[in-house]
Amino acid sequence: MFLESHIFRLLITLTLCVLSFVSFTNATPVLVEKAMTSGNTKWTSSFDLDVKPNEVLVSIDISLLPSKGVSGLKLKDKLVLWKEAINQKWNDQFIVSIKGKTKPIRFKVRFTHHNPHHRVVVHPDNWGPNQHNWYLSMPAYVAAHELGHMLGAYDEYKGGALSPASKIVDYSSIMGGNPVKGKAAIRHLVVLEKVLMEEIGTDKVNISNAL
Numbered sequence: 001m002f003l004e005s006h007i008f009r010l011l012i013t014l015t016l017c018v019l020s021f022v023s024f025t026n027a028t029p030v031l032v033e034k035a036m037t038s039g040n041t042k043w044t045s046s047f048d049l050d051v052k053p054n055e056v057l058v059s060i061d062i063s064l065l066p067s068k069g070v071s072g073l074k075l076k077d078k079l080v081l082w083k084e085a086i087n088q089k090w091n092d093q094f095i096v097s098i099k100g101k102t103k104p105i106r107f108k109v110r111f112t113h114h115n116p117h118h119r120v121v122v123h124p125d126n127w128g129p130n131q132h133n134w135y136l137s138m139p140a141y142v143a144a145h146e147l148g149h150m151l152g153a154y155d156e157y158k159g160g161a162l163s164p165a166s167k168i169v170d171y172s173s174i175m176g177g178n179p180v181k182g183k184a185a186i187r188h189l190v191v192l193e194k195v196l197m198e199e200i201g202t203d204k205v206n207i208s209n210a211l
């Protein structure tokens with residue numbers, strides 16, 4: 001009985017090991033959530049991370065709630081433009097080497113009310129967008145900037161929610177003051193990188209710019 005229970009326990013342990021390995025490397029995505037703080041500004045970085053055989057897929061589900069004065073039709077037009085801007089700024093930019101195998105990092109945004117990572121109120125006009133408030137009148141690339149916050153990036157313009165550690169200000173960055181010209185950078189993916197390193201090994205993960 002003693003020996004049997006030990007074997008049984010060993011089997012369970014082995015099964016759990018295999019399961020936890022499978023859960024990260026195969027189909028099941030991992031939910032990433034990290035509380036972000038810069039001065040008085042607080043937000044949550046949240047997305048699903050899925051290490052697939054040929055890509056690392058980052059899925060961000062955003063629920064857009066139209067406020068008074070935002071018609072469904074106008075919002076529908078904007079969704080297309082916002083998605084395009086996000087794709088243009090974030091996709092085909094980064095690759096990650098995992099245990100020596102290089103895969104692209106792909107960002108997939110869905111506008112859905114089902115179990116969203118983020119909730120955003122859409123306003124008709126005025127100015128002052130942030131992760132939780134978007135405007136029909138804002139340039140589409142601002143959506144790509146706000147997506148950066150959702151991924152865990154800080155602002156990189158004076159007066160913004162700067163990184164408390166590095167306080168980087170960079171106007172050539174998507175997180176700087178000019179989202180139209182600004183580019184996404186590897187340092188914006190630090191939350192994602194940290195989770196990969198924790199799960200796979202610090203020395204086995206390396207994110208770089210796609211050529």
Ligand SMILES: [Zn+2]
Pocket residue numbers: 145146149154155160161
């Ligand atoms: Zn910002």
